[in-house]
Amino acid sequence: MVLIKESSIQKMEKGTIVTPAGFQVSGMHTGVKRKRHDLGLIYCDVPASAAALYTQNIIQAAPLQVTKESIAQEGKLQAVIVNSGNANACTGKQGEADAYIMRQAAADYLSLPEQMVAVSSTGIIGLEMPMDHIIPNIENLHPATHAKDAAAFNESILTTDTCSKSTCHQTLIDGKKVTMAGSAKGSGMIEPNMGTMLAFVTTDAAIEPDMLHLALKEATDKTFNCITVDGDTSTNDMVLTMASGKAANNTLTPEHSDWVNFTELLQQTCEDLAKMIARDGEGATTLIEVEVNGAGSNDEAVKAAKTIVGSSLVKTAVYGADPNWGRIIAAVGRSGVKADAEAIDVSIGTIPLLENSQPLPFSEAEVSDYLKNDDVTIAVNLNVGNGAGRAWGCDLTYDYVRINASYRT
Known part of the structure; x- marks a missing residue:
């Protein structure tokens, strides 16, 4: 092997x-x-x-x-x-x-x-x-x-x-x-x-x-x-x-x-399977990974990441290759985690879109092209602590509705 x-x-x-x-x-x-x-x-x-x-x-x-x-x-x-x-x-x-x-x-x-x-x-x-x-x-x-x-x-x-x-x-x-x-x-x-x-x-x-x-x-x-x-x-x-x-x-x-070493072996095995499940979401075309840093704790970072990747508006934006960072920061705001509304950084891929909650100039075409990839990463820094966490999900497509509208038939 x-x-x-x-x-x-x-x-x-x-x-x-x-x-x-x-x-x-x-x-x-x-x-x-x-x-x-x-x-x-x-x-x-x-x-x-x-x-x-x-x-x-x-x-x-x-x-x-x-x-x-x-x-x-x-x-x-x-x-x-x-x-x-x-x-x-x-x-x-x-x-x-x-x-x-x-x-x-x-x-x-x-x-x-x-x-x-x-x-x-x-x-x-x-x-x-x-x-x-x-x-x-x-x-x-x-x-x-x-x-x-x-x-x-x-x-x-x-x-x-x-x-x-x-x-x-x-x-x-x-x-x-x-x-x-x-x-x-x-x-x-x-x-x-x-x-x-x-x-x-x-x-x-x-x-x-x-x-x-x-x-x-x-x-x-x-x-x-x-x-x-x-x-x-x-x-x-x-x-x-x-x-x-x-x-x-x-x-x-x-x-x-x-x-x-054993716990890392188990976590890597489970992470592989978890990401495969997220990638194969019904009707999905893109695996989305959200990385949150600078949270008050690791648990808070994971909570924020889950909220972002679970947002229907974020998921549809990824499907439409729309660099709408407003949906990302809005998800942070409703996640219930400690955050400073004036200190949040957001990037899509390697492209910074927001720094200290202030919009940065960026090429919409460049971000849109990136969002058309099979794998997309969204990075958020809350800048309030040292907590870090990740979550995985997928885009939301027309096919999700089609599959679930006819699941029993």
Whole structure:
């Protein structure tokens, strides 16, 4: 595999979710969706430390409750059964029963205790699960470690996504190679606090479940919780990570000399997936990154960045290649963060537009041309402190309306 150096982290260009030792996956089409794969399986050949974070929506789908229960037993998992095309959300007692049936069917097939299996679903809310498609096909999932199996799994979790989303990195811990990989889905109903997204992260690092949860929470706050497409948070969203321990490093804790190396590995993996989700926003043509510096704290910087990148007016300005910096500073003003109305700097790309809240001369044509790129950066300095943060989103296009106007049809 070709490795590209990224500080202490190496990106594995041909790595997949099964590159970390111990993991196998499978994906297939069962008929829940019209064409694409819609049923997937992750399997680890040993009990893996597990940690997960869930949507902040108070309406949570049945599979989340089942997964929480599984992880709460021992903090370990060996499998995840996941379907797309139907969210199994707002489906009452029947939906809850169906989620447990999915867990039991996968456990029986893999000869595992049921608490070693997590369940995940994504798709249309409010429809009963087509169990006649799902349950008979679980035994037709044959997890393996080939690239084609990873590609099949990646496809099996998609809904309105236009492409699969995966990444893989490697680093050294205790002098041993530790690998981490991830697969995600997400395109619409995306707002900080995870919606509508699923992300599955595998690693062969040795780490206990509570420490894995600690690291995942920190990484998620800096990545998945810093993206937005449309301001909606769904009912099924989850990021779940499993650690097989097969790299045989000394067990990781914050006191371990390589703890920072591990957390950087996890954050880079999550950031890759988060940016892929933002880039693939429904109908999107541009990935927008907002960098805020000079805030009162890092949290305030992230809050301001999220507000800017989530602004419909900013998003449509980017789509229209309109260098309307007034929409940016207006978003800062309503973000609720500490700011001095006379001291704000704004740049688009490398072109300064505002300094100390005073307009600067610039070429509208030059900024407009820049906004036509696939990747756009907006930089804001609040000049009130040392806080810094980033957020990612996408432009808002006619196609977003078209896709969501016909989502069920």
